[in-house]
Amino acid sequence: MICLEPLARRQRASGRPAVARGRARLARAMLADCRLCAHECGVNRLAGERGLCHAGADAGIFSAQVEVSDELELIPTFAIALSGCDLRCDFCITGRESWNPRAGERVQPALLAARAEAALAAGARTVMILGGEPTIHLPTALEIVAGLPDGAKLVWKTNAHGSAQARALLDGLFEVWLADFKFGNDACARRLAGTPDYVGVVRENLLWADGHSELIVRHLLMPGHLDCCWKPVAGWLAENLPRVKVNLRAGFWPAWRAARHPELRGTVTARETARALEIAEGLGLNLIA
Template structure:
């Protein structure tokens, strides 16, 4: 077996520490999670103001955050403002790049989400070694239609339990007390649930890092709201071109959207990146190679990347000729060679 294949050992933790210093500083207690600091930025606003006016105040609030202008227990905070803006966006939803425009306070959007439903939540031990145990919250609904989705039973259906933001805030506190290293918002897809998640964080009292476990198909407006809240973007980079993305995930403008969002995330307040790429059969040259090349050239060779071999033909993939099998050894070896070719330093492979 190639030395480039993934080994879960102390070496992986050392790679993670090099790539994710802010995250590890939070774990040590040397830094606060970003949402704690967003709570300390005082912003005066009128909830009845126009969205344009609120965005202007948000811009000023983000400037105060970056300047370190904090106040303990302000009457209204930057995080409170983010909640108000996110809920106004719901009235004509543009949280993801589909921009279906549905009033999601009254109807189900393209993502199949109206009110946020939690399909499951637990201490996850199957994530990257630096993340476990991870308190993982699975929301139902998704803005993609991946033909091989392993979570299709929650991503393509409305299932789960509706909790109040206060209740989920308490659950996060309990998970932290049980040893959770982070809170991991996933799905489905967390993006349609952004207003709810921001509201949840208003009620979290423990200094737990926030992971945004996403397909990275958010709108620019959603990315602005995430700035100053997310500690680690656990971003999925699936497709190396729009043709594959449309065919297999029904995601128009995929390459433009996802590359834009990774570049935005790179510049977000204290945010770090952990990028997952699931290697897909017959998509090495069209997807794996261009994705890894782009990451290396635009995000750097020190970024934490997990090149994954866990593809399985779930959901409707058995009916797709090019997707109806697992990876073969030659494909695994080629993916590992790409990692070496592009000079990544903190990558997991396997």
């Protein structure tokens, strides 16, 4: 376990680039025994070994552009998407890029910083780092942060499956964590995303994120998964993070390998959406768009 001095919130704006640069070096050294996500593979990525995400030491980006499809309070955002992910969601909307950590162009932090600065000057409200899953490329993500304009509002968009080690490296650097809570039980997570022990890891990450930054939790409604996934997610949020902002998304699309699962071959029905909203309202969740 590493020990990092927490960065006080009031110091974020002035000290962030230097802190991120130092942590990026630390994160890169940690690739020698990679435990950045909760899979904790322990492989030496610097020596060419590969863990479950198949990522090496270098990252690619498959998209870097201004986007307007995220939460209203975050958009327009300059979104930087790193290739590769540690989960294997069969319904992933960016499956090809998310499953291939070598997809896209090689990251050039200085160029990205210049583009982010131009986007902010043109009216973007935030800079978002996402994937795939950015945690698996933490050294590169931190190198990008080190080059971003000081004082920019940064968003860490994550599957909330990172390790304690990753959280320590991220502490204090992002104003907002935008985190997925996809599955309400481990059986669905194992079957649809090839991930054991999902629920406990995500809960741990959400509780941590809520104590260290602003947190927005996303749940993508999946057809046929209202009772097994949304209901337990909503219930846990109501009990443990009652004031947290929750974005319930009903725009499921049967992308990538979704057709392998009969219930995921269509979209969410209007009736399912209405019932999901009833559940959220009944529990008093703080829903946002």
